Amino acid sequence: MATANLQTIEAAAEPRRQRRQPARVRKPPIALRPLHRMWRRTIDGVELVRVDLPVRRLSAALDGIVACQISDLHVDREEDLIRLQNAVRTINREAPDFVFLTGDYFSGPDTMRRYLGEFERALAGLAPKAGVFAIAGNHDHWSSFGTVSQALKDAGARMLANANERVAVRGEELVIVGIDDLWSRRAEPSRAFAGVREDDCTIVLAHNPDTALYTRHLAPGVMLSGHTHGGVVRIPFYGSLIRSVLRIGKEYYAGLNRYGDFYIYTNRGLGTFWVRIRINCRPEISRFRLTPLDEGARTAGPAKPRRRRRKPRHA
Numbered sequence: 522m523a524t525a526n527l528q529t530i531e532a533a534a535e536p537r538r539q540r541r542q543p544a545r546v547r548k549p550p551i552a553l554r555p556l557h558r559m560w561r562r563t564i565d566g567v568e569l570v571r572v573d574l575p576v577r578r579l580s581a582a583l584d585g586i587v588a589c590q591i592s593d594l595h596v597d598r599e600e601d602l603i604r605l606q607n608a609v610r611t612i613n614r615e616a617p618d619f620v621f622l623t624g625d626y627f628s629g630p631d632t633m634r635r636y637l638g639e640f641e642r643a644l645a646g647l648a649p650k651a652g653v654f655a656i657a658g659n660h661d662h663w664s665s666f667g668t669v670s671q672a673l674k675d676a677g678a679r680m681l682a683n684a685n686e687r688v689a690v691r692g693e694e695l696v697i698v699g700i701d702d703l704w705s706r707r708a709e710p711s712r713a714f715a716g717v718r719e720d721d722c723t724i725v726l727a728h729n730p731d732t733a734l735y736t737r738h739l740a741p742g743v744m745l746s747g748h749t750h751g752g753v754v755r756i757p758f759y760g761s762l763i764r765s766v767l768r769i770g771k772e773y774y775a776g777l778n779r780y781g782d783f784y785i786y787t788n789r790g791l792g793t794f795w796v797r798i799r800i801n802c803r804p805e806i807s808r809f810r811l812t813p814l815d816e817g818a819r820t821a822g823p824a825k826p827r828r829r830r831r832k833p834r835h836a
């Protein structure tokens with residue numbers, strides 16, 4: 522974990538009128554209720570994680586601008602939709618300049634069809650000053666990239682699939698680069714960086730942190746990712762028990778980590794997939810305060826990519 526300032530605070534409690542209960546919630550037997558409450562807290566207790574995010578070539582005039590990121594929404598149930606609606610309200614209270622959405626909006630085509638309209642309405646409520654930018658994750662290609670990306674566009678997001686966009690903030694330019702998903706074999710970093718100059722400051726969105734292995738030669742300013750769900754089960758001082766998801770190294774499963782000349786931030790995601798469990802790995806809204814990277818403080822080169830020992834599970 523990098524030395525940059527990283528604080529965690531509880532997401533503010535939602536006003537009572539904003540709490541929507543899932544229809545027909547069935548209570549567990551009395552004996553199991555304490556356990557059930559503990560389990561619910563692990564998947565419903567969203568953390569707003571405040572991070573000072575070092576960005577290479579960030580102009581001093583942009584020091585302190587604010588961006589929020591959510592990832593891996595996996596809107597497959599009513600409760601996931603409610604979590605998303607609450608996340609939108611939490612993000613808006615932070616009054617960010619940017620919001621970044623880093624993929625896996627639904628787990629598959631069935632839930633995508635069921636929740637697409639409400640998903641779009643929820644995201645349309647985001648109100649950053651400079652824009653909402655989105656990329657696709659592996660599940661979005663397995664659901665329907667066309668349908669999901671249209672819903673994101675209709676919600677007001679700019680969808681970047683191996684593309685970039687220049688944005689003016691406080692009279693300075695930033696380039697938002699969106700790289701398509703690696704596991705779906707759609708990632709084309711060079712195409713995503715087309716037209717980007719050497720002195721441009723870039724914020725690179727890539728669902729899978731392993732994308733950095735194929736992007737570092739393009740000198741990203743910073744990379745924001747998701748995909749890992751934080752490793753799902755995290756042991757203090759050890760990290761995740763899951764070993765097979767990333768080649769780049771398990772330290773990149775969550776949080777802020779340096780990779781050679783730039784930083785990668787991996788968001789733990791909002792939702793769950795397959796096993797609805799999180800241990801010591803709560804759902805996350807990232808709230809970044811961008812700050813220029815001190816390039817004098819160089820570390821050793823990037824860690825050697827690890828060999829994948831067995832076929833990864835779908836994150």
Ligand SMILES: [Fe+2]
Binds near residue numbers: 595625658750
């Ligand atoms: Fe995911």
